[in-house]
Amino acid sequence: MPHATTVTEFCGLVARSKLVPEAEVNAVHHKWRQETKGTDEDVDAFRKYVVTRRFLTDYQAAVIQRGHADGFYVGDYTILGRIGKGQSAGVYKAVHKSGQVVALKVLPASRAKDPNLLARFQREGRLLTQLDHPNVVRAFHVGQAGSVHYIVMEHLDGETLDEVLGRRKKLPAAEAVRVVWQALSGLQHLFDRRTIHRDLKPANLMVIPAAGPGQADTTLEATVKILDIGIGRELFDEDSPDTKDLQITSEGAILGTPDYLAPEQARDARSADVRSDVYSMGCVLFHLITGRPPFTDKNVMTQMVKHATEKPPALASLVPGVPPGLQGVLDKMTAKKADERYQVPAEAAAALRQYLPDHLAGPAVTDLLPAFKDWLQSESGMDIPAEPRKPATGPAPALATPIVPSGSGTYAPVPARPTAARPAAAQASPAQVPSRPVAQPSPRPVAQAMPLPAEEEEISVELVTLPPPAPVVQAMMPPMEEEERPLSDLNRRDFIMLGAGGGGILVAIGIGFGLAKLMKRATSSDEASDTAAGEKPEPSGK
Numbered sequence: 001m002p003h004a005t006t007v008t009e010f011c012g013l014v015a016r017s018k019l020v021p022e023a024e025v026n027a028v029h030h031k032w033r034q035e036t037k038g039t040d041e042d043v044d045a046f047r048k049y050v051v052t053r054r055f056l057t058d059y060q061a062a063v064i065q066r067g068h069a070d071g072f073y074v075g076d077y078t079i080l081g082r083i084g085k086g087q088s089a090g091v092y093k094a095v096h097k098s099g100q101v102v103a104l105k106v107l108p109a110s111r112a113k114d115p116n117l118l119a120r121f122q123r124e125g126r127l128l129t130q131l132d133h134p135n136v137v138r139a140f141h142v143g144q145a146g147s148v149h150y151i152v153m154e155h156l157d158g159e160t161l162d163e164v165l166g167r168r169k170k171l172p173a174a175e176a177v178r179v180v181w182q183a184l185s186g187l188q189h190l191f192d193r194r195t196i197h198r199d200l201k202p203a204n205l206m207v208i209p210a211a212g213p214g215q216a217d218t219t220l221e222a223t224v225k226i227l228d229i230g231i232g233r234e235l236f237d238e239d240s241p242d243t244k245d246l247q248i249t250s251e252g253a254i255l256g257t258p259d260y261l262a263p264e265q266a267r268d269a270r271s272a273d274v275r276s277d278v279y280s281m282g283c284v285l286f287h288l289i290t291g292r293p294p295f296t297d298k299n300v301m302t303q304m305v306k307h308a309t310e311k312p313p314a315l316a317s318l319v320p321g322v323p324p325g326l327q328g329v330l331d332k333m334t335a336k337k338a339d340e341r342y343q344v345p346a347e348a349a350a351a352l353r354q355y356l357p358d359h360l361a362g363p364a365v366t367d368l369l370p371a372f373k374d375w376l377q378s379e380s381g382m383d384i385p386a387e388p389r390k391p392a393t394g395p396a397p398a399l400a401t402p403i404v405p406s407g408s409g410t411y412a413p414v415p416a417r418p419t420a421a422r423p424a425a426a427q428a429s430p431a432q433v434p435s436r437p438v439a440q441p442s443p444r445p446v447a448q449a450m451p452l453p454a455e456e457e458e459i460s461v462e463l464v465t466l467p468p469p470a471p472v473v474q475a476m477m478p479p480m481e482e483e484e485r486p487l488s489d490l491n492r493r494d495f496i497m498l499g500a501g502g503g504g505i506l507v508a509i510g511i512g513f514g515l516a517k518l519m520k521r522a523t524s525s526d527e528a529s530d531t532a533a534g535e536k537p538e539p540s541g542k
């Protein structure tokens with residue numbers, strides 16, 4: 001679709017998008033002309049004007065300037081901006097018609113055609129909506145609008161640990177322990193709900209809030225949230241029809257992230273259990289403290305063999321001042337044999353507790369607008385307390401749900417999370433709620449500057465499938481850029497990517513076989529040396 005090259009074209013697209021009513025678009029256009037004496041060619045200046053006055057968000061204005069008037073609505077949600085792009089789904093900041101700001105994870109129509117991707121996406125939605133813990137991202141609803149599928153989540157205003165590490169390289173031990181301790185609390189909740197994660201890495205752990213400009217760059221006040229349980233698994237569901245997909249997805253994950261992968265999970269994704277998650281969290285702890293993962297080989301195969309056979313370097317050899325006992329806890333989290341690890345995340349969390357900083361801030365929890373709660377209740381039957389409780393603050397146990405080992409070695413059930421107020425972080429300011437014919441208040445112009453997006457900002461217009469709009473402009477337009485084409489138009493690069501993806505899976509299968517062979521060889525040489533030492537080998541059963 002052609003770019004808007006004049007303010008008139010831009011205004012036409014805004015009106016067609018229904019983000020701002022036509023009369024209001026005309027009024028603001030008129031006002032801008034009067035105030036600035038701008039010409040019809042000054043599209044950039046006009047775009048800046050409407051964004052600064054919050055008629056549109058950066059993202060909306062960028063998409064419109066690139067010639068698109070659709071793709072701003074998913075069900076009852078208006079898209080405000082793009083937050084992240086995963087391998088298959090996109091994550092967007094959006095606002096519900098009640099004014100509640102949320103994060104929408106969206107599987108576009110073209111991806112939903114793939115039954116494996118759709119099954120994985122729906123599984124993630126199903127798992128997430130069953131979870132309810134301050135250290136796990138909260139999901140409210142799984143929906144479908146036309147052929148677009150989406151998961152409605154609390155909007156987290158923070159940054160991933162990956163981003164924190166990108167900036168700070170490593171964290172002081174007490175800070176690292178606090179982060180991992182929280183994640184372990186969230187993982188225990190997953191386990192209590194019979195779920196394991198299987199893809200724990202810094203990019204899937206979010207800390208909120210992010211350190212603001214001018215503030216101390218620390219996570220000591222932050223809450224950790226586990227994200228992305230897309231390849232998570234409900235335990236004991238091996239017979240479910242999507243198990244095959246899990247295998248493939250996990251091999252894809254192996255290719256991407258061997259840094260934190262437990263040996264048994266590398267051998268066979270289906271053999272992963274909660275202790276594999278404990279191993280991954282041990283590797284994350286190692287990375288946070290030392291600034292590098294336990295094994296740094298670029299070669300995936302070598303790295304996986306090292307996970308299975310080598311001990312990571314001692315913490316003290318890489319960083320000074322690490323409490324000596326912490327090494328023992330880390331060793332137990334990352335033991336090669338799952339039986340020798342902490343058996344559940346709560347045990348590891350309990351062992352880490354003595355290394356936590358003295359004072360811990362309470363968990364950040366997302367406040368929900370009453371109108372959104374009512375809507376959720378009527379739409380999905382989700383029961384959310386009307387009167388949110390205050391978040392706990394104070395010493396260690398209050399940070400997240402306390403983990404209390406019961407006498408039998410199992411753990412006390414995790415009480416429901418407090419749904420208490422973090423002030424207004426997740427509510428749209430009136431100006432953020434775009435006007436829409438359905439019960440949306442009109443945006444109120446406010447004199448607060450918002451940064452304009454970088455030119456290369458990614459956009460997606462494949463959120464909703466609408467009939468092709470009538471052309472608004474007839475002027476000669478520049479050719480469409482790569483980023484702007486609808487995702488349904490496959491091009492050469494897509495075929496290359498698809499080929500690479502398929503090739504990747506074959507490589508992963510090869511790696512799996514190779515590793516299994518190596519492990520087998522290692523075992524038989526162990527047996528051989530046992531036998532040589534006079535031990536009688538176990539009968540083979542033949």
Ligand SMILES: Nc1ncnc2c1ncn2[C@@H]1O[C@H](COP(=O)(O)OP(=O)(O)OP(=O)(O)O)[C@@H](O)[C@H]1O
Pocket residue numbers: 083084085086087088089090091103105137153154155156157160203204227228229230
């Ligand atoms: N609830 C949320 N609030 C704010 N940002 C979020 C939220 N969920 C995800 N994100 C952002 O979006 C990014 C992608 O999220 P996520 O990992 O869930 O996507 P994904 O599509 O499953 O990724 P992949 O396909 O690689 O597994 C995250 O790294 C994070 O930056």
